[in-house]
Amino acid sequence: MGVFKAGRAIVAPRRAVLRAAAAMAVAGALPAWAQSVKGKLKVAGIYTVPVEQQWVGRIHTALKAAEARGDIDYVWAESIANTDYERVMRQYAEGGQQLVFGEVFGVERAARTVAKDYPKTAFVMGSSFKPQEPNFSVFDNYIQEPAYLTGMIAGGMTKSNIIGMVGGYPIPEVNRLMNAFMEGAKEVNPQVKFLVGFIGSWFDPPKAKEAAFAMIDRGADVMYAERFGVSDAAKERKVLAIGNVINTQPQYPDTVVASALWHMEPTVDRAIAAVKAGTYKAEDYGPYSRMEYKGSSLAPLGTFESKVPEALKEKVKAREQEILAGKFTVKVNDAEPKATM
Structure with missing residues (x-):
């Protein structure tokens, strides 16, 4: 079982989920990232290892910096087993997180299925494969x-x-x-x-x-x-x-x-800005790990x-x-x- 931090995400009760769905229907059922967002963005991180691990630690550090600036509210789950990863993704999506970061190298198929099921949530995930329209972006450490x-x-x-x-x-x-x-x-x-x-x-x-x-x-x-x-x-x-x-x-x-x-900051900041501006789309964020960026x-x-x-x-x-x-x-x-x- 993984460890949840910063507000401990809990699966929303069914009634709350239905109320949220109804509210979105009234708003035209547009994805959160298809509309400009005022105030702090709700962002989650899902990690298969402790955040002390160097690779995941770089994502966590960049998100903590965005939180310190006041751009986002950030929660995360660490040490999540591959067998539990899909459940945690769904839990965060149903809990109202607007943007989710993580790494899905061992759970590609399940993660992409979740993204299809929650098209109103923006996902930016470490992956060896291509983006998936409309909401599943990928990144990589092109260092x-x-x-x-x-x-x-x-x-x-x-x-x-x-x-x-x-x-x-x-x-x-x-x-x-x-x-x-x-x-x-x-x-x-x-x-x-x-x-x-x-x-x-x-x-x-x-x-x-x-x-x-x-x-x-x-x-x-x-x-x-x-x-x-x-x-x-x-x-x-x-x-x-x-x-x-x-x-x-x-x-x-x-x-x-x-x-x-x-340095994950260019990738993280680009995704946050896109969701807040309502311009987010599925794309490959890998190049933003290069030295020129x-x-x-x-x-x-x-x-x-x-x-x-x-x-x-x-x-x-x-x-x-x-x-x-x-x-x-x-x-x-x-x-x-x-x-x-």
């Missing part, structure tokens, strides 16, 4: 550009020329970041080799830590920490790590060299500013500027990355 830059840093920092990479599942959202990272590393170090593994979980730090230990034992001296737990192993074995989605250098000041950061960035080197060679920093900075200027494109490769040793 392959800063991932490429962190790969360049890793390729220049490794001494053993072996980099370990631990991911959750080999799905497009993970694969494209790993592949971009690998390409960046190879740009500055053609001799680099990769160890690649997936733990079959989105949130299992002990399992990720053990997988990282195994790679370090095989000679990896830089670890790509796509999952929590990898940086802990790197810290214990005194090797380096590269972060993903969030900046964990404050927790690992002598371990995490750099991170590819994801400030949806992603390379974290500052911080404690490693003086430890990364100047020549390497200059190469990374030049490539970053080319990306921002549209002069260099990081290829999107959703294929499962493979070990090279």
Whole structure:
């Protein structure tokens, strides 16, 4: 059973649902997002993992920021099992939430069915597939550009020329970041080799830590920490790590060299504005995670500013500027990355 927060959503009594339906009929039965909305927007988040998890945490952080500005009233449910996800979606839709965020990678069919059943609710969901008219938008963490830059840093920092990479599942959202990272590393170090593994979980730090230990034992001296737990192993074995989605250098000041950061604010703010203006439509929000929209960035080197060679920093900075200027494109490769040793 998941955990409900901020007002604890409760399925509305049948009589209340019928009253709401009647009110909408009087108003012309237009979806909430087909009319301009005055005041705060009612927004919900549905997450299959705790909000402490880095990927979901970025959505939660952006929504909390919108709440702090006074734009929305925000409730959320975390640690929702896939088998329970459809019920929670229906619960929020029937409870009057006007906009719902979440991630439906394991429940695509059920989630899209719910969206069809509640056409008056706007859904913006993490998904590997296309939008569904009229109300089911999708988004993705298209942060392959800063991932490429962190790969360049890793390729220049490794001494053993072996980099370990631990991911959750080999799905497009993970694969494209790993592949971009690998390409960046190879740009500055053609001799680099990769160890690649997936733990079959989105949130299992002990399992990720053990997988990282195994790679370090095989000679990896830089670890790509796509999952929590990898940086802990790197810290214990005194090797380096590269972060993903969030900046964990404050927790690992002598371990995490750099991170590819994801900023969900452009996506969240765009969806909120569209619903409030009555212009919302089903669309792909994925591109708003790119650097040009400030949806992603390379974290500052911080404690490693003086430890990364100047020549390497200059190469990374030049490539970053080319990306921002549209002069260099990081290829999107959703294929499962493979070990090279």
